[in-house]
Amino acid sequence: MIRTTITALAIATSAIATPALADSAKAYCEMVRTNGEMLKGSCTWSQMQGNVYIDHFNHYAFAFPAAEEGKTYERTNREGAGPSFKRPGYVINVYWEKPVREPGGI
Numbered sequence: 001m002i003r004t005t006i007t008a009l010a011i012a013t014s015a016i017a018t019p020a021l022a023d024s025a026k027a028y029c030e031m032v033r034t035n036g037e038m039l040k041g042s043c044t045w046s047q048m049q050g051n052v053y054i055d056h057f058n059h060y061a062f063a064f065p066a067a068e069e070g071k072t073y074e075r076t077n078r079e080g081a082g083p084s085f086k087r088p089g090y091v092i093n094v095y096w097e098k099p100v101r102e103p104g105g106i
Contacts, residue, residue: 023046023047023048024044024045024046024047025044025045025046025096026042026043026044026045027042027043027044027045027082027094027095027096028040028041028042028043028094028095028096028097028098028099029041029042029043029045029054029057029092029093029094029095030092030093030095031057031060031090031091031092031093032090032091032093033089033090034089034090039057039058039060041057041058042056042057043055043056043057043094044056044057045082045094049066050066051063051064051065051066052064052066052075052083052085054085054092054094062085062092064085072087073085073086073087074086078093081093081094081095081096082094082095082096
């Protein structure tokens with residue numbers, strides 16, 4: 001009886017105490033506004049249960065809830081780069097490495 005109770009208590013405690021961990025990575029972000037203004041810099045990208053968070057981006061933080069995809073924003077997964085998030089007024093592009101300027105480019 002005591003052994004069963006202790007086992008049940010241990011299982012219940014471990015189920016409650018196990019948080020969902022987020023995948024997180026340092027990245028490089030650029031925000032392009034519809035008026036042409038551009039903001040670039042390092043950022044922190046994280047994803048947990050389909051929800052994406054972009055933090056530490058020039059004092060800005062953004063949340064892209066999975067339930068809102070297709071309603072309030074569009075997500076595009078780009079090959080060779082990180083994802084892109086489009087909302088009315090701006091687009092945020094995520095890069096896993098800072099893009100290298102091409103010779104002769106601006």
